[in-house]
Amino acid sequence: MHKSKIKYNINTLKIGLKEIFSLQPWLIPCALIDAVFKSMAPFINIYMSAKIIDELIGAKNLDKLKFLVVVTISLNLAVHLISAALDHLVTMLRNITMQNQKMKLNEKIVNMNYEQVENPEIHLLRTKIAESENMNGGGISALIEYLADLEKGFFTVVVSIYLVINLFKSEAILDSYLSIINSNIISYGFLILVIVCIGLSLKMQTKSNTLFFNSFSKVMDINRVFGYYFGQILDYNVGKEIRLCNQKEILIKENKDFTQGTQKLFNDLGYKDAKYRGFDGLITSLVSGTIYVFVGLKAIVGAISIGSVVQYTGSISQFMEGSKRFLTSVNAIINNNKYLQLYIDFLNIEDYKYKGTIPVEKRDDDEYEIEFRNVSFKYPGTDIYALKNISIKLDIGERLAIVGMNGSGKTTFIKLLARLYEPNEGEILLNGIDIRKYDYEEYLGLFSIVFQDFKLFSFSLGQNVTASVSFDEENVKEVLSKVGLDKRLSTMINGVQTSLYKEFDEEGVEISGGEAQKIALARALHRNAPIIILDEPTSALDPIAEFEIYTKFNDVVGTKTAFYISHRLSSCRFCDEIAVFDRGRIVQKGKHDELLKNEGGKYYELWQAQAKYYNSEVSA
Template sequence: MKSSSEKITLKETMQIHFRAYRDLRPYCPGAFASTAAYAAVNALGPYVTVYLSSQLINELAGARRPEILWPLVGLTLAVGAGLVLLTGALLHWKKAMTDRYEQAKEKIYTDKMLSLDYADVDKAETHDLLSQIRQNERWASWGFLMLLDAFGEMVGGAVGVLGAIVLTVSLFTLPVPSSAGQLTLLNHPLFVLLLVAALAGVTFLSPLCLNQGNKYWASLSEDAKFSNRFFRAFGFLGDEKETNLDIRMYNQQKISIPCLKHNFLFNTDGIVARTARGPMGGWMALGYSLSAVLTGLVYVFVCLKAWAGAFGVGSVTQYVGAVTALSTSVSTLVERVGILKSNTTFMRTIYQFLDIPNQMYQGSLTTEKRSDRQYEVEFRDVSFKYPGSSVWALRHVNMKFKVGERMAVVGENGSSKTTFIKLLCRLYDPQEGQILLNGIDIRKYNYRDYMNLFSVVFQDFQLLAQPLGANVAGAQTYDRAKVRQALEDAGFGDRLAKMPQGLDTMLYKEFATDGVDVSGGEAQKIAIARTLYKDAPFLILDEPTAALDPIAEAEIYSKFNEIAGDKTAVYISHRLSSCKFCDEIAVFDHGQIVQQGSHDRLLADEGGKYYALWMAQAQYYTAPAAQEA
């Protein structure tokens, strides 16, 4: 990916924005069509009005023929009314499509995130790229948002140039009559050439100056992103439910004042104000001043030719408006090209994100749909380290899952228990060794088919602010009887009976005033019901009960064990007492399996890691009993 500091060529500018147009158009085809239609009519409308008005004034200043005047008046009114209605209708269409365009732009990002390898989704760099894209949009609509705006401006500019040329040609072709004396000099080709050169020079210089000013604005994006992070972090401390307790206890709102004072970009002594008072403001002022000079030159030339008798007084309005509009339209085109060049830096960031390749092999074999659930998984000398890390998270792991087995994975925090599950579910691929399903490397299986073998409750599971039934099923349309049974099996039946709208009860209050908040334990039961509804051969609980007390955790695990049936169940827990009922326990330490066996066999090995972990936890429960004795 090119660095943002590299020189931006016109070729790259056009290529990257045309690519963006091709990528966005299928998501919202009406956005560009509506923008172009509105821009074209909006650009042509003033020319039509100016032309008809000039003809009307010429007739009033001349013969004043009623048979000419009244039709002109009627035509002017009709065309004016029609343009207002048409422009209004197109504007309504454009606004509707622009709203859809903004949603389409977000859908592109969402689709990319959902299609990425989980290894890339899990990277901080990926989320940082997406955060940069959105911060650039909030800063000055840089990126995809700028494309649609520039597209409309350039269509309007191009149409405006064509319309202005049509109305302006006669300004230079109508001669000053010989009776005008010295003013016949206005007919000399050299004079006309010099005037056209002056007009062209000012027309191009003005937007070039404005573009220089816009470059300073674009260069402030990094400072803007940093400032916006501060503003979002410290500007709304009192609004955040999660931080309110600490704010009340420690008056943390006082932290925000100096942070915002010294890091907010838009303070009167901030970098934006300094840049606006300095070079950015200077270039902008020069650009607008040149536009004013151009308008003056046009007025002088047109008025002199009208005074000399080259055309009627009504045509002054036509030519002044047309030439000024011509200059404005050309300036718009040049300025927008300059803005697109500045926008190219931000488009690079977008495509740095969208061009992240999928490197995980998806496989093609279909997993066996076995009614007997005879699936066997084997880790064969598996080693893994996270992308960008030089430290092995797992090293030489060897183990097999027996069909229908209840297996616990235990170990201290940081021993890579969750990493083991991520590899099992093929969220990552190991760098060394193989993971086999029924003797076949899992990389050869169709990725989605393989994922469907697993139901997992992760330790940081999430429920959505949606109806209870939809949360369990993961869909808006679902088997209600099956969802209800899953909730009852998960121990949520009593709570379900008390919910006002049953399965249609909204969880949480983000989108419904009558939404129901659920406790941590209730949320865990809903998450477990979700795994049961999926009805996958492998059920995995990855410390979802870490926030519960040992008794509550043991109850959930024992209940889950009852309803797991013939499925293979894997439990990850930091509390060893919750896993005594398991057939097999794998003890992890520093990314390796150091022990494996039943609870009784592992506890009998007093020199082993399991025994040390068990005794370290048991002392908190046996000590009170010893004191009472």
Template sequence: MNKSTLRERVSVTVRGYDILKKYCPGLASGKAASALITALQPFVSLWFSAQIINELTGQRRVNLLFFYVCIVLLCNLVISMLRSVLDRITSEKQAQMWDFFQKVFTDKQLSMDYVDLENAEILQQRKKAEENLFMFGNGLGQLVWGTEGLIRTAVNIIVSICMSVTLFTGKTGYGLLDSPFCIFAILLCILFGGWCSSRAAVKENKAFEKWSKENVSFYRAFDFFGCDLCMKPEYAKDVRIYGQNHAADRAFEKMQLHDREQNHLIHQMCCPEAWGGFLASLSNAVCYLFVVAKAAMGAFGVGSIVQYVGVLTRLGEGLQEAMFMYTDNAVYCSHLQGLYAFLDIPNKKYQGTLPIEKRALCDCNDNDYEIEFCDVSFKYPGSDAYALRHISLKFRVGERLAVVGMNGSGKTTFIKLLCRLYDPTEGKILLNGIDIQKYNYEEYMGIFSVVFQDFKLFSFSLGQNIAANADYDKARVEYCLKKAGFGERLAQMPNGTDTCLYKDFSENGVEISGGEAQKIALARALYKDAPFIVLDEPTSALDPVAEAEVYSKFNEIVGQKTAIYISHRLSSCRFCDEIIVFDHGLIIQRGSHDDLVADEKGKYAELWRAQAQYYEK
């Protein structure tokens, strides 16, 4: 991107402004207006100061002096008021800017294919885009600061040139000072000073970026050892029991050693700045001598010295900043390209448009939902091994289906395909005879309530966790919690369903046990009221007898809905209409519990005998 054309840079920048307009409307334009007013203020003061000094050293007309003073005070008052209003408008948006930028990532991730969220290469791409935005201070954030800088630079250059015209047109009668060669030399000095400062800033910026990139892994290590390992409860117990604080101490020692080794990069950042400042000061000194010489020869009054010295300084700063911005634009455009590369990751999953007919499941006898796996095989992206092979089965609404097998046999993969988190590598999955890929994706997802083994609860209120929404039906939430066996604990909650879980966002948040979390997850599945309910070993932490009791009770709760139970414990699924036995990605047996146990040579009977000691009471 550093060698990109101006057109490419403009295209990248314009897209960045479009994103800013979508997520932070008014921020860039507000900053631009504020920068314009702020940049004009010094020139107003310079011009009126020059006129006042010239008048004091000249005719000293009181009325004119009073007029100048009133006008400059009025102008400064108006500018200050306008700037205050604009700053107030933009300050709130600026305070939330990084939250808005985080939403850019959030919106993208929520719209991405689930398969991409488990892709290590894409996760690394996301991490790189996030680091470009938040760690290096470039990307979208730089567009905001760049907007201010662009306006400020343009005003400095344009107004300075306009206010310095009389410096070069004023005649002294001394040939050298009035010659075009002298004027050209002064302009060259201004350009040289700006070029020196901008080159120094570019080198400093490159050294800083190199230093930042070389320290990315150490920043991550610091975050882990300094924050996660020491502060998060899930680590705190093991750290204290096993004395792992020594590991953190060693990590800090290594980071300190690394910091000392990186001192040469810090020198690379400081030296160019010093030399650039020195050379820019020399060029400014030449310009100041030129102004003083012309004033001494009678080309203009003493007050004009203040004006010309000020505008030449501003002109030099403007040219310096313009050169730096042109070079720096390539840097933050490259960071924006990294962001766009992540945002432009295509969704490969086919998005159908067919609506899913809404059917009343409990009030009517309309059980026409039928799902069929037709010779489905699947292997995970990047893997040559099949996780599932030649799966063919059919089930309807109202049936109870159990999927059992050893760990790694393909049970959870089967559920991911059913819920269309993944699409089959081979074969098709049909809903009422139609390929599920042809249905509207969100509507299809809406017919499933799933409680995964690794389900997550959030640091929101209990009711919001159940409803998965900020607004919820309180009576219905309480009903589902009681049905899931959480009624007793609910009565002890200080604020009922409005009680926050955990203490991440609320000091009054409550901690819940693993068993309580499982009941909340089951209540969430009930609240959604979907025709298909799937339990993917959410109670695996319980003992076999307790798990069987939970499943049996839940079987009564779900009524006429289709219930699919995933477990490697066979006792939990005895009540199911059909049991599917998975082994190494294949369906090797299917039937009722009694039929499968009767087949003494089958895998199910083998597992049953191995687990029988836990079922006997």
């Protein structure tokens, strides 16, 4: 192996060990102690059986036999109990380690820049980490296993050498042609044979392990697809569509085609693995037979006792197993480094967003002026501008509607305002200062935003509204009443402590899409930020229902600044001003009546196209 490759593997292993220690400092020491006790068990029986057999054939001292039996039972019991306790402890510590690792990965994602969260490459990296660990194919979880196997192998080799070393020092008592077994040539030849067989066996196991690791990426892809179909069928949220739209046929067909397509891969893997393991078994059987012949001849010529036959054959077999385990673990750790590197790379993703240092001025009058000045933006990986030369000054305290067709840049505009992304060109100002200079967390505190793809969690209703573990129940009830959810709340047995959905609580309630939207609106109100933005959170409703919710919400917003984003023009007629977006640009800006008078404008075009959905409103 090249020196740079060796250095890389050593450094990667060091990082992995430090990471395990940081996640749970007691895991590695306890796992190593556990490995020692598990390795001791076979040697107790090997050594004590030899002593008991020699006593039975020799002096037959009953007291000594009783003593040896008691010692054997006591040692086995002690090692078993200690090993069981350590095994339980290691399992518990390992579970804690993996939970801490998941929390660390989740914290990394939560603290990551939003543009990184939306990056497909980072999504794929996170998926590979999860899949490698779920299938025990690599990463932190596998490293813990390989380290334990490495020590088991090392300890087994050391003890077996200690117990077998006298075999090669013993000399024949009987004078016969079989005494040649004491020849150094025979002894060295036997050692060479054992070492060669271990090498061949290791080579077969290495090929088998390499085959698995090299095929692992394909297996991960298969597992991902299978998990999709399996999860889709079992997910109760999609059960209605599967049955009502008769989707079970396409799911079963796709699953069947997928299964047939992957059968060849698994058959090939199974065939090659069986070939390698079969050859390994043949080598092991041949060398085991040779061991018994060599040790048996030693016993025949009187070089060793009958009991020692058990000790030496057992110890040599353990030596072979220990050597293979040790060397296989080294090989597995080296192969595992490329999966461990995925985890390291993920944690090392840099946070390149400038967080700013200027504190945001706390104003009782909520007088904040926001201005977009020649702002242009295109998403990473594309040359198409989502926004182009946007310039607009937002008057604080007014109701601004942002309208336009899907894909016109409305949501992108809000993402830039909330610093989820940074402009490629131009700048966004708050009270005349570039928003990038403000303290990031303080700046975000200015906004309550409900996106169209808002998310509610399987927590209690109160926790969903407040985004907090503990909350003031009366305050939650008040904001729920403001958004019109008080009647639904009165039907919930546990009130605001009622869990949403049933993932974690069998008594959880299923809520409708409209109710979910109202809860999201209540969350925006509870945040009590000076600027509220609704990015089409009611797009699933019909235009009239959306207009009613927006109008009611507008009443409870009070003096706060509110931005209403919609591709439905009727929902935002009550706003003080309307900005019309088209293909990433602001093409019109004004009040509803003014914009409607311009029959050549985009607003008039959109209004006429949508008029059939709200004719009663048009006539008004």
